[in-house]
Amino acid sequence: MKETKIWKGLPGFENQIEEQANSSEFGDMNVPALSGITESISADSNTGRRDFLKMLGFSLSAAALASCKMPIKKSIPYIFKPEDITPGMANYYASCYVEGGDYVSVLVKTREGRPIMIEGNQQSSLTNGGTSSQAIASLLNLYNTARFTGPKKAGADVSWTALDADITGQLKSISDAAGKIVLLTGTIISPTTKAAIANFKLKYPTAEHIQYDAISYDGILNANEKSFGLRAIPNYRFDQADLIVSVAADFLGTWISPGEFTSGYTSKRKVDSKNPSMSRHIQIESMFTLAGSNADKRIPVSVVEESLSVIALYNLIAAKAGVASVDNAEFSNKDIELTANELWKARGKSLFVCGINDVNTQLLVNGINNMLGNYNSTILWDRPSYQKQGNDAAVANMLANFANVKAVIMAECNPVYSFANGAKFGESLKNTLSIYLGERKNETSENCKYIAPTHNWLESWNDSEPKAGIIGTTQPAISPLFDTRQYGETILKWGGVNDTYYDYMHAYWQTTVLASQTKYATITTLWDNTIQDGEIVCNAPAMTITPNFTFMAEAAGKVKSASSKKGKTQLKLYEKVSIGNGLNADNPWLQEVPDPLSKVTWENYLVTGISDEKYFHNPDHKKFKVANVKVGAKTFSLPVYCMPGIPAGVFAMAYGYGRTITANEEFQRGFNAYSLLGTDLSNVTVTLTGEEVPLACTQIHHLLTHQGLGGMKTRHIIKETTLEDYKKNQASGNVIGEEEPRKEWIAEHLTTLYPGHTYNGHHWKMVIDLNSCTGCNACVVACNAENNVPVVGRDQVIRSREMHWLRIDKYYTGDEQNPQVTFQPMMCQHCDNAPCENVCPVAATNHSTEGINQMAYNRCIGTRYCANNCPYKVRRFNWYDYAGNDSFDKKYHTNNYTDSLGMQEPLVRMVLNPDVTVRSRGVIEKCSMCTQRIQAGKLEAKKAGEPLKDGAIKTACQSACTANAIQFGDYNNKESVVADLINNNERIFGVIEEIHTMPNVMYLTKIRNKEEIDEFNFTESLFD
């Protein structure tokens, strides 16, 4: 070892290094340079000019560096690592999303103990791996800043012990004084909770449990009680029906169990060369619903005519069946007659459903299905659905005799918001012992004296029985974030049981569920396996059905007299696919997802048809005319949205808006449609105010055809054909340019001198079946959650700056008064010949060796040239610091941008997927084909030492898709589904392939089960 030399100036230093390197071979790990400097200064304080300058420069730059350092957030490793948690590895827990009867069996993806994603559970017999936008978005409810952090009494924090003692004492004295206690909830499908409630009722004999559904299904339940002696909803088999006729039932979007129905419906409509058949779907409705937009034939009728058409159909079918007809509806048309003919022809294999919440109409529906012989074929009573149990009569009774009610306990509902006269109910709550067992503040909790906050479903143990004998389990994926307690446990505690909910549920399963199934012998195997699977199918319980269809004439008479006072202008209240009944309207993901048909976000509006020009809006400026609506004594004003396919005189408005108590006022737009319940909507007055307001709309209607320089031509962006044509020619409808068959056109035109990419390993491709996609939006929300896609808020959407990586384009075809709809999920097409790649000056976007067009965010300088040059317009630019990474202002309310998602809140940021970069301001982003999932899948295969299996990697959108419309895989694996579809399916096409982008995302033509395809002559030039 050499001694450290003291040196001065550079020449000495260089020699020193040389000597050091020659002699010691890194034997001395002291860095001579640094020690040299210090010693040279301290040893003989003869600081030279050079040293001084060096020191000066060093300290200056060190100071400068220190001052611009990013704040460091310290992360502390586990001292005792939990057994299940490996940093960087995701854990999946089977669970069930249950909210007011909505049931989705899911897998919860957690990272480092945080739930970050909800995916479908493939093992579910009900939802078959499908999800819904609400189920995925419920993840944000866990991290909602409006959540209660602990129990409260009159607005002040109290302890659970104090709260329990206080409330049980009061309940006891109320019960002793024979005062009525009401337990008001939404539909509860959990057997354990029901047992807990039964126990509660035992303790307090004056307690009554009243269930109500915000969107009532009272009519169909009561009709079934009359017709079958069972107040339940039968098991509809959309997968068995050859012909589906729906009157105003949006069974793909909102009606009863849309996930289950979508899964069944689309499975019957998968068409390929081996099975060239599909069901036919006719929709009779006033408002354009998601189901209506998927129908092969849609018959637009006015609101009142919806129920009249049921009478008309009853009579037409009764005539064929030789059954007595009922009072003439005085309404029919050719399409209704044709529908009756078709129904009769398909009897026994048809399915007739109706979404009108009226017992008499539903009785007629039962009668029609009975005449058609659909019971025991497409409508079964083996496993009735319990997803809707609300009882309007019980609620009305309670409200009428509210003076007797001394205590109201509310859970899973928001009556102050969703009762017709909610404000009055809220007032009257003040005279009672009012207790709210909710998760976060809302209109009802504001009016309650006590708040006993409940867990989010992701923090809970629970079970659920959506259909008789099908039991799903919910297990916690995270420890409770706040001082909350599951409301089932609260009810248990107040009912005198001190078990935890988990123990109670376990015991309940031991006594009840174990006996009703044969799969597992012991409670341990039953419990462990079911919790792992998320769902168990028990034996179908014995159902006693007493069919009785004798009320038809009376029912028809009532329907007719109810419809007799119809006016020219009628109002229809409907439910939106994502916002639903509005209980989760304070969810930014759900608010920013566009409505499938109107493509409007963040608020409700008045929908009307296109027969009256005075309502037309200016699409380019997103300016909509405001109308005053007078319904009975109530008036309100909303912007008018003109949508084709809605008959003259029909106006429609969505539920779920006009909330008043939410995390912030972003969620409080629109008008509360519940306040109109009970008023006569069949004669309303609509007058324009002359005002214009913008609506946050993501897609403006435009033509697919144009009559410009080249005359009328069609953009073949979506391709469709009829089932008959498909049977004759599998490539029918699959045309390019001047109606030339795609295959030949491609072979002839798309040649190049340039060498293309070669893919020696994987070559990822995606195929989307336009025939399966229903446009439900689940994939859009899944993409948001998986990829940390920012929510930008209403004002930014008005400026057309929504960040969605995946959007669903909607196109109308055919007759403009009654158009057909095609939905086309559109995301980065990962072109092999990508226009974006060669224009980026800094090569921030480039092509991977596996066919993926990738973004290097760190390299992007934000010239946006790629976004301009993208023919699919799928690239999204971070106009502001949406993710809140480096904002200087916590409340970033400036320049028309509000942080609607709450990305400044540490609580909300917990939802971020750590595998995906959170993008900064000024960079472009877009679909990455879930490259993090591809990476993870490849690693798994590598660890297992096996080739990657087809289907082992699923993109987020694919995993969310209930209809199985999205397929993803390795094209180089010739066994893969995508390789088979691309090589062998004649329906395959790419969007605007003419420009030789060679997209890696391909589509399958849409097939309609109808006589002939509508021409693309649909114009909305009226709006221009």
Place this chain on the structure above:
Amino acid sequence: MSVYESPLREALILGDDKNYSKITDDIVRNTEGRPPLRWWIAFVISAATALFGVFCLAWTVWFGIGVWGLNKTVDWAWDITNFVWWIGIGHAGTLISAVLLLFRQKWRTGINRAAEAMTIFAVVCAGLFPIFHMGRVWMAFFIFPYPNTRGPLWVNFTSPLLWDVFAISTYFTVSLLFWYSGLMPDFATIRDRAKTARRKMIYNVLSFGWMGTAKQWQRFESLSLVLAGLSTPLVLSVHTIVSFDFATSVIPGWHTTIFPPYFVAGAIFSGFAMVQTLMLITRKLFSLEDYITPAHLESMNKVIVLTGSIVGVAYITELVIAWYSGYLYEQYAFYNRALGPYKWAYISMMTCNVLSPQVFWFKKIRTSVFWSFVLSIFVNVGMWFERFVIIVTSLHRDFLPSSWNYFTPTWVDMGIYVGTIGIFFTLFLLFARTFPVIAIAEVKAIFRSSSEVSRAQMSAPLDFSDVHHAEEHGHSGGGAHATVQHNKNFNEQ
């Protein structure tokens, strides 16, 4: 240049009292003494506008590009419109100094200095846009191909934006050199007239110690020629490359092979219009009517009507080709351009660019100062709309109707644009106060052939007393030397 000139040609230096000394006096006078009030008024307005522009740029950098009106479909609008507009304006300088020098157009001498200055300032304004339109302007240096430790990671040489970087920086450098080298003898003239030591020193440094020796003049002339030779291809290349930003894309309305010549013609068109605007202001502001004459205006107006007509032919060719192509998307792009929601922009463009310059076929109008000014403004406006039409109407409705959209600017968009006009005029006014706004040496070079004085003498026998007079002023004036030198060169050729 040749001493003899046809008497049919109009004189380019007016005033029967002119001589070399008077020329120096007329031009240098503007840099001496206190600026007139009208200069101050103009300067305050320009500087205030410029400051507002700087404020808007700061606003953009602070909050993000979101403060502009852009959206998911239209990702470029006013930013790149302004960029191309300014670059186009910058074109006239090179053309006048290089191409007209090679073609020995004498009338260029009255305007070339200001035109070159305009080029520099226009390119400065233009350069702001590609920089500040970046989402992460603090990473703008990524665009340069510098050696680095990341691989090394190079820029994407296939991107037209990168070609822009090279084209514009080259153009700026060459234009600056050309402008500055021409200024050196004139700086020396100012120096020699300077009354204070400080002024003398500053202008001495600026003139690089120009002595006016024959050797210096010879090298000066060679340099002029070399730079003119270098610049001439740049006249074609810069705007060709700018047009590649659009022409190499796939967007209908952008993807057009006609763009390079069309853009170059358009650039000359707009550049001349801007020179016209500036010269008309300058001659008034600094009383230079004798040097920027109706003859100059007429020559420039002729170029304007020629290039305006070329541009008009290009517009019509685009329409015809769209129809002829039979290609749906192309057809729709042009149909939409002319008759879509932005038809007001298209009509403005057509009116200002194609129709309005046609009045220059009338001599009365093309020699009228008033009409020249009005029409030059028209052309400036029209050419701005041309770029707006190309960029925005092509983008807002391209392939998928689901993404069609509309662009509306915000106050920040407008503020930055107006701000660059402020920056431009601020720089120009400063230039006009401190630098000789007309190339003294070059104007003197044509004095003997193209001035009103020489015309009067043309009929009388030649009298060289003026030359001697100039020489008495010493080497600084340089005009006579230049003339002699030039004649010599010319004769040898």
